[in-house]
Amino acid sequence: xxxxxxxxxxxxxxxxxxxxxxxxxxxxxxxxxxxxxxxxxxxxxxxxxxxxxxxxxxxxxxxxxxxxxxxxxxxxxxxxxxxxxxxxxxxxxxxxxxxxxxxxxxxxxxxxx
Amino acid sequence: xxxxxxxxxxxxxxxxxxxxxxxxxxxxxxxxxxxxxxxxxxxxxxxxxxxxxxxxxxxxxxxxxxxxxxxxxxxxxxxxxxxxxxxxxxxxxxxxxxxxxxxxxxxxxxx
Numbered sequence: 122x123x124x125x126x127x128x129x130x131x132x133x134x135x136x137x138x139x140x141x142x143x144x145x146x147x148x149x150x151x152x153x154x155x156x157x158x159x160x161x162x163x164x165x166x167x168x169x170x171x172x173x174x175x176x177x178x179x180x181x182x183x184x185x186x187x188x189x190x191x192x193x194x195x196x197x198x199x200x201x202x203x204x205x206x207x208x209x210x211x212x213x214x215x216x217x218x219x220x221x222x223x224x225x226x227x228x229x230x231x232x233x234x
Numbered sequence: 235x236x237x238x239x240x241x242x243x244x245x246x247x248x249x250x251x252x253x254x255x256x257x258x259x260x261x262x263x264x265x266x267x268x269x270x271x272x273x274x275x276x277x278x279x280x281x282x283x284x285x286x287x288x289x290x291x292x293x294x295x296x297x298x299x300x301x302x303x304x305x306x307x308x309x310x311x312x313x314x315x316x317x318x319x320x321x322x323x324x325x326x327x328x329x330x331x332x333x334x335x336x337x338x339x340x341x342x343x344x345x
Contacts, residue, residue: 152331154331161337162337163238163240163325163336163338164278164323164325164335166332166333171331177331180332180334211277211278221266221285221327222280222283223333226277227276227277228277
């Protein structure tokens with residue numbers, strides 16, 4: 122499982138509330154990613170990080186922010202959750218060295234009511 | 235940006251038959267093409283990948299082929315087994331940080 126955990130694994134929240142999802146890795150990987158998965162869309166990149174305090178936007182970044190204050194943790198924040206952000210969120214890390222492979226965490230199912 | 239299309243969206247085969255899933259991509263600069271398998275309620279798992287300097291790669295019962303000229307790549311599963319039933323995703327990347335995924339193919343292998 123590449124030493125990746127996500128918390129919480131399930132969350133139900135109300136529209137307009139802030140939500141933070143956490144991705145934790147134990148193997149000192151430099152690159153970390155947040156994706157969302159929705160039926161009919163596959164996985165779409167939200168934000169990624171290439172080091173502590175170094176982040177960049179992905180394909181669907183509107184409404185999301187991220188932070189990485191230490192190598193092992195990558196946080197995804199929904200400042201004011203909307204129903205369109207109901208989804209399964211996956212964190213991923215990139216393999217070491219020149220590897221291109223990405224390995225996914227177990228996912229967080231978020232429901233915004 | 236890159237656009238990846240995947241077909242078919244569903245595929246049903248008899249155990250022992252072969253299954254083929256096809257993807258096309260739009261960005262000629264894409265150079266990395268992984269395939270993921272996702273079982274119900276689980277995380278996507280990398281099963282095979284190919285880079286643009288290789289035309290074909292095989293790992294036991296699965297193989298991937300790449301046609302750079304036509305901008306398409308395919309996943310081939312031979313001698314399918316019920317445990318191959320899952321959703322399969324293709325993806326394409328040109329810089330290792332912006333990976334675009336297809337919409338997925340639900341494969342059902344009937345015993």
